[in-house]
Amino acid sequence: MLPAIGQNHPQSGNYAPLDSHLWADATYPLGAHYRGDSVTFAVYSRNASQILLEIYDRPTGENAKYDYWLTKNPNDDIWRAKIAGIAHGSYYAFRCWGPNWQFDQKWQRGHSNAGFRADVDDFGHRFNPNKVLFDPYARELSQDLETPAMIAAGENAGMYATGEGDYKGVIRRQYDTGKWSPKGIVIAPDGTSTGIRPRLGAEKAIIYEAHVRGLSNHPSASRLEDILKGIRGFEEVANVPDRYRGTYAGAGYMAKYLKALGFTTIELLPVQETANDNNPDDRPSGNYWGYMTFGYFAPDRRYAYDRSPGGPTREFKAMVKAFHDQGMEVYLDVVYNHTGEGGNWGSNDVTGFVSFGGFDVVEYYQLTDEHYLVDGATGCGNQLNFSHIVTCNLVLDSLTYWLETMGVDGFRFDLAPVLGRTPSSHQREDRGKQKQFFPKHTLLEKIEKLGKKYDAEMIAEAWDSWGYEVGNFPTGWGEWNGRYRDAIRRFCKGDGNTFKFIEQVNGDYHNFNDQGGPEKSIDFIVAHDGFTLMDLVSYNHKNNLTPWPFGPSDGGNNNNDSWDSGGDQALRRQRLRNFWTIQFLSRGVPMTVWGDEFGRSQNGNNNPYNIDSVATWNNYDMIATRSPHLLPTGYREAYHNNFGTGTNQEERNPLFIFAAYIAHLRNNHIALKQHRYGDMVLDAGNDVTYLFKKTDGISDLTADDRCIWFLIDGSAVGDHDFLVLINMYHLPVDFRLPSPSNNYRWLRIIDTAAWAETDYNCWSVDQGTVIADNYKVNGFSIVVCEEIN
Numbered sequence: 001m002l003p004a005i006g007q008n009h010p011q012s013g014n015y016a017p018l019d020s021h022l023w024a025d026a027t028y029p030l031g032a033h034y035r036g037d038s039v040t041f042a043v044y045s046r047n048a049s050q051i052l053l054e055i056y057d058r059p060t061g062e063n064a065k066y067d068y069w070l071t072k073n074p075n076d077d078i079w080r081a082k083i084a085g086i087a088h089g090s091y092y093a094f095r096c097w098g099p100n101w102q103f104d105q106k107w108q109r110g111h112s113n114a115g116f117r118a119d120v121d122d123f124g125h126r127f128n129p130n131k132v133l134f135d136p137y138a139r140e141l142s143q144d145l146e147t148p149a150m151i152a153a154g155e156n157a158g159m160y161a162t163g164e165g166d167y168k169g170v171i172r173r174q175y176d177t178g179k180w181s182p183k184g185i186v187i188a189p190d191g192t193s194t195g196i197r198p199r200l201g202a203e204k205a206i207i208y209e210a211h212v213r214g215l216s217n218h219p220s221a222s223r224l225e226d227i228l229k230g231i232r233g234f235e236e237v238a239n240v241p242d243r244y245r246g247t248y249a250g251a252g253y254m255a256k257y258l259k260a261l262g263f264t265t266i267e268l269l270p271v272q273e274t275a276n277d278n279n280p281d282d283r284p285s286g287n288y289w290g291y292m293t294f295g296y297f298a299p300d301r302r303y304a305y306d307r308s309p310g311g312p313t314r315e316f317k318a319m320v321k322a323f324h325d326q327g328m329e330v331y332l333d334v335v336y337n338h339t340g341e342g343g344n345w346g347s348n349d350v351t352g353f354v355s356f357g358g359f360d361v362v363e364y365y366q367l368t369d370e371h372y373l374v375d376g377a378t379g380c381g382n383q384l385n386f387s388h389i390v391t392c393n394l395v396l397d398s399l400t401y402w403l404e405t406m407g408v409d410g411f412r413f414d415l416a417p418v419l420g421r422t423p424s425s426h427q428r429e430d431r432g433k434q435k436q437f438f439p440k441h442t443l444l445e446k447i448e449k450l451g452k453k454y455d456a457e458m459i460a461e462a463w464d465s466w467g468y469e470v471g472n473f474p475t476g477w478g479e480w481n482g483r484y485r486d487a488i489r490r491f492c493k494g495d496g497n498t499f500k501f502i503e504q505v506n507g508d509y510h511n512f513n514d515q516g517g518p519e520k521s522i523d524f525i526v527a528h529d530g531f532t533l534m535d536l537v538s539y540n541h542k543n544n545l546t547p548w549p550f551g552p553s554d555g556g557n558n559n560n561d562s563w564d565s566g567g568d569q570a571l572r573r574q575r576l577r578n579f580w581t582i583q584f585l586s587r588g589v590p591m592t593v594w595g596d597e598f599g600r601s602q603n604g605n606n607n608p609y610n611i612d613s614v615a616t617w618n619n620y621d622m623i624a625t626r627s628p629h630l631l632p633t634g635y636r637e638a639y640h641n642n643f644g645t646g647t648n649q650e651e652r653n654p655l656f657i658f659a660a661y662i663a664h665l666r667n668n669h670i671a672l673k674q675h676r677y678g679d680m681v682l683d684a685g686n687d688v689t690y691l692f693k694k695t696d697g698i699s700d701l702t703a704d705d706r707c708i709w710f711l712i713d714g715s716a717v718g719d720h721d722f723l724v725l726i727n728m729y730h731l732p733v734d735f736r737l738p739s740p741s742n743n744y745r746w747l748r749i750i751d752t753a754a755w756a757e758t759d760y761n762c763w764s765v766d767q768g769t770v771i772a773d774n775y776k777v778n779g780f781s782i783v784v785c786e787e788i789n
Contacts, residue, residue, distance in 0.1 A: 005107065006052055006069035014085030015055065015066050023071035026080045030397065031137030031297070032092060032186045039086040039186055041070070043135060044390050045360045046077040047125055048096045050103045053081055054132070056091040059142035059183050060149065063109055064093075089309030091142055091183035093134055096358055098127030111174040119162045119173060119349035124362045124371035126351055128162055130176045133358040134295070136394060138184030140312060141295045144277035145354060150180055151278070163350035172350070181354060182294070185309045192317040194407025195324030199455050200264055202478065203519035203675040205329065206584075206663055207591035208263040209528060211289070212271060212303045213612065214594050215254050217246030220620035224257065227624045231652070233660070234260045247305040248315040252322030259326040261597060262663025266323060267331040267412055269528060271316070272398075273298040275340055279612050283548055288612040289528060291414060292340035292380065294355065296398040299406075313406075320407040329409035331457065332402060336384065336395045337418035337464065339364075343373040343381030357382075363390050366423045366434075377418050377435070377466040387424030392443045395419065396450065403454045410457030412480070413447075415464040416473070420444050435466040439474050448476040459522055471511030478520045480527070481508055481588065488525055488586075489536070489561035492578055494728050494780070496704040502692045505710070507587030509677055519675045521588035525579050526596065531606045533596040536562045537575045538642035543604025547637045549613035556607030569644025570754045574781055577658055577752035577761055581782045584662045585672060585712065585724060587690065597659040598622040599643045601629060623656050647757045654757050661762040662750070671714025671722065682713050689713040695725075696736045707733050707777075715741070721787040727777040734774050735783075743789050746771045750784035753777075 002008070010016045018038050019026075028040035041053055051072075054064035070079035097103040097115065104115035107129060120126050134141060146157040154168075159180065161172045168175070220227065221240040228234040237257045244250040251268075258266060273295030279286035279302075290300070304312035323330050341357050344350060348370060351357060356364040357373075366374040366385040373382040384391045402408045413419065420441040426433035438444075451458040459478035462470045470482055484504040491501035503509070507518030526533050531542075539562055545552045565571040576599065583590045594600070595618045602608050602615045614633050622628035626646035629639040646654035666672045671688050678689030691711040692701055701708065706729045712722040723746060725735040740746055747768035752761050755778070763769070765788055777783050 002108075006067055009066040009068055016084045017068055018082045018084050020071070020081070023080045023082065024073055026073060026082070028080050028082065030078065031135060031139065032184060034188055035082070038082055038084050040080065040082045041092070042078050042080045043070070043094060043137075043359060044078050044363075045096060046363055047360050048079070048098045048127060050097045051079045052095040052129070054093050054095065054178070055083075055086070056093070056183055059091050060180055063178050086186055088186060088188040090186040092186060093132045093178075093181060093183045094359075095129040095132060096127050097129050098125050099123065100125045101127045101129060103129075109178060110176050111170050112176075113171075113174050116173070120371050124367050126162065126353065126357060126361045128173060128353075128358065130174055131160060131162070131353060131358055132178045132181040133353070134182045134355050135184040136355050136359070137297055137397070138295055139187040140185040140298045140309065141273045141301065142183040142185055143301070144275045145182060145294075146275065147277045155180055157352070160352040160354055161345055161350055162352070163345070163347065165350065187310050187313060190310060190314055192314045193321055194317045195321035197324060197407065197409055197455070198327050198329055200329060201519070201675065202457055202589065203517075203673045205265045205457070205589045206263045206666060207265045207267050207331065207522070207589060208258055208594065209267045209269070209591055210594035211269045211528070211616065212248060212251050213246040214617050216240045216244070216250035216618070218614060218617040218619050219245070221245055221250065221254075221618070224620055227620050231657070236260070244305050246303070248299070248303055248312070248319040249305050252319040255323045255326045255328055259328055261660050262667055263328070264667070265329040265331055265409070267333060267591070269333050270335055271300050271303060271332060272296055272334065273300050276300065276302050281612050284552055284610045286610055286612065288616065289609045291335050291609075293335045294340045296336070296394060297401050317406060324407070330407070331410040331412060331459070332408050333412045333414060334398075335414040336398075337415040338375065338378040338380040338383045341382060343375055348372055360390070363388050367428065369428045374423075376431075377421075377464040378415055379465055383418050385423050386419055386441065386443050387422045392446075395443060396446055399447065399450055403450070403456055408456070410459065412459045412461065414461050416460035416462055417464045417467050417469045419447075420469075420473075437467050437469050437472065439472050444474050444477070448474050451476060471508070471515065473515065475515050477515065478522055478589070479515075481521045481523060483508060483511070484521060484523045484586070484588065485525055486561060488579070488582055491728055492575065492582070493561065493563040494706060494730070496706050496728075498701055498703055498705045498708070502701065502708065502710070505582065505586045506690045506692075507677060513677060517675045518587035518677060519589055522591050523583055523586050523588035524591040525583055526593050527591070528593060529607065529609075530557060531560060531562060531604070532593060532600050532602055533576060533579060534572075534599040534601045534642055535604050535606070536560070537565050537572045538601070538640070539604040540564045542606040544607055546603045546605055549611070549633060549635050550603035550615040550637060551605045551608070551611065553605055553607045553610055555609075556605070560606065569642065571780060572642060573644065573646065573655060573757065574752055574754050576655055578780065578782050580659055580662050581750060581752060581784065582726075584666045585722070585784070587674065587677070590666070594618055598653045598656045599628050601639055601642055603637075603640050623653050625651055625653060628653055647754070648760060649758065654760050657760040658762055661760070665749075669714065669719050670717055671712055671719035674717070678713065682711070683716055686717060688716055695733060697738050707735070709735055711738070715787070723785040723787070725775060725777045725783040725785075727779060727781055730779040732776050732778050734776050736774055737771060737785070740787055744787050745789075746785040747788050748775070748783060749786050751781065752783075753781035
């Protein structure tokens with residue numbers, strides 16, 4: 001006869017419960033934690049009536065080996081247990097009962113209906129003990145909801161659904177998921193170092209947004225030494241071993257490359273556990289970007305070379321150390337606005353919870369009066385409810401873990417306005433008030449304080465489907481500046497939006513002066529969700545139906561402010577240099593996208609969320625050629641030859657050399673990385689003024705001016721002055737240079753025009769040409785002069 005549910009475990013020794021009479025008053029932290037030779041378990045649920053802890057020998061294919069009833073502490077609604085002698089790497093999960101599905105002694109594993117009352121009751125509860133749940137605080141997860149092995153066994157993610165429907169001849173709500181559901185893994189503390197955090201000032205950051213696989217998965221990552229041979233500054237870059245390509249370990253190898261390129265910070269697309277085990281690499285499908293998070297404490301196992309229990313954690317920490325050893329920061333893109341659990345599957349009675357919603361849907365998620373899950377702000381099936389302390393604490397605890405234990409230096413928050421709303425403060429159907437954003441939301445303020453405590457950057461994607469909140473986050477938050485993106489794109493294709501352009505180049509004073517200064521404006525022109533920079537100058541419209549390996553993908557923005565440069569390849573390269581120049585001379589923090597340094601193209605796909613291929617991987621072979629888009633893709637579909645062929649003499653990508661030059665120029669000059677705005681008085685005070693004029697350097701600008709003279713007053717802070725001459729008119733224009741200071745002269749160090757590509761469009765101060773009086777700037781080009789004595 002089988003032991004009763006909850007009693008299947010040893011009574012003494014390993015795997016025996018310890019101090020069970022104290023569990024109701026215990027304060028063990030959420031998650032699974034070693035305490036001496038024992039492990040404590042704790043999960044939150046206000047509305048569950050019973051919770052069963054299960055221990056498994058293996059993550060799949062078997063029922064639980066041991067089980068235990070947890071005890072609720074009524075003071076904090078956390079259910080706890082303490083178990084002796086659980087080994088590192090053990091697998092664990094939970095089953096929950098509640099008002100809509102009460103525990104019945106007749107219930108057994110294996111498709112039971114005992115105790116069932118409703119899939120969803122009048123209060124919105126959706127408990128189902130047949131659906132095994134993983135710990136929201138698990139430090140690692142065993143596998144995704146759906147894996148290749150699961151598919152091979154004839155199973156699929158349909159098993160997680162509730163409701164009356166059929167799954168393999170069983171009513172879905174009754175189908176037991178224990179043999180296949182993801183499990184938490186008990187992880188012992190390890191001593192892997194994350195190195196010494198650089199603690200750079202925010203104004204010093206130069207951000208490189210990248211995907212872990214995209215950074216090193218292409219075979220060229222294993223040939224970097226040959227590719228970069230002869231390029232000054234890249235001598236220390238090593239080949240990524242083949243076995244590490246596309247992993248955290250592979251990303252660690254790229255730290256020296258990014259340091260040599262001139263970047264200070266890598267911002268990784270989501271690395272918290274998401275559903276990607278089934279992502280194909282031979283067709284469009286799946287979740288490449290990773291914006292459907294399941295485990296907010298767990299590094300994604302697919303990105304680890306070492307996938308043993310604890311392996312992803314150790315490998316991630318070693319990657320962080322590799323960047324820290326180069327004096328570089330690691331930021332993470334985090335997705336706390338919604339989870340990967342999705343929403344209702346067509347009808348109200350059907351959901352597919354595997355964690356949060358299964359523990360307490362009315363606490364974790366925003367609901368309608370009819371108890372449907374809301375996703376109006378996210379478009380991803382659900383959105384978390386930050387009226388409740390459980391969700392706020394989940395975010396704060398997760399951030400603290402990645403800061404303290406995993407060693408990261410900052411975060412970018414996807415669809416961050418969701419974190420500033422309080423749905424439970426208003427009627428559920430009052431959409432106007434549901435959409436209201438509160439800059440003083442307790443969670444936003446606590447996140448900012450956490451950033452101060454750990455000297456970490458907190459950066460918002462300050463918009464979602466319910467609102468555009470750029471400039472409205474609390475003081476101390478950084479923000480992706482969509483206004484900067486739009487203004488720069490438009491001006492650089494000749495739109496003549498003069499005043500919006502100079503406002504953004506000057507750091508968007510009106511939006512960020514009271515937020516902590518220009519360093520809180522993240523100046524991006526492209527990001528992962530859109531065109532690459534190469535494609536921005538190569539297409540008038542998105543090309544998302546392009547064949548594999550570049551597509552097809554659905555969605556994508558139709559309004560891109562892009563221009564194909566009239567099909568002129570030389571002009572495209574010239575315009576790429578314009579964007580790099582403006583971005584790296586603007587006030588604020590520049591952010592570029594992986595591969596933009598050598599012209600990575602997605603053949604016009606501006607939404608490749610489902611593409612894990614050469615289109616979204618850095619092909620470093622593009623560095624060692626003047627014609628990067630003539631390289632083979634390995635498929636019938638070739639790169640569109642948007643780049644053309646550089647006119648430089650060496651067989652080397654001219655854009656790559658220029659990008660490294662402008663990044664190091666910014667790094668080497670304090671005038672270009674200020675945390676204050678200027679006072680508009682030249683050579684006075686201790687701040688850097690940006691002065692904008694017409695081409696004569698005297699007259700004030702007017703609307704629709706496409707030619708701008710602007711001076712960066714670096715001498716006010718003991719640096720050099722820079723003069724930037726911008727011509728976004730199609731014909732050459734004469735600019736008047738100011739008289740240099742005594743014993744100084746103006747040296748031309750950048751000219752983005754096509755004629756200068758033979759010299760890579762940039763010169764050191766030892767090679768720069770002295771310029772005086774007037775200079776003719778070619779159409780759609782930029783000249784930069786530095787004042788040197």
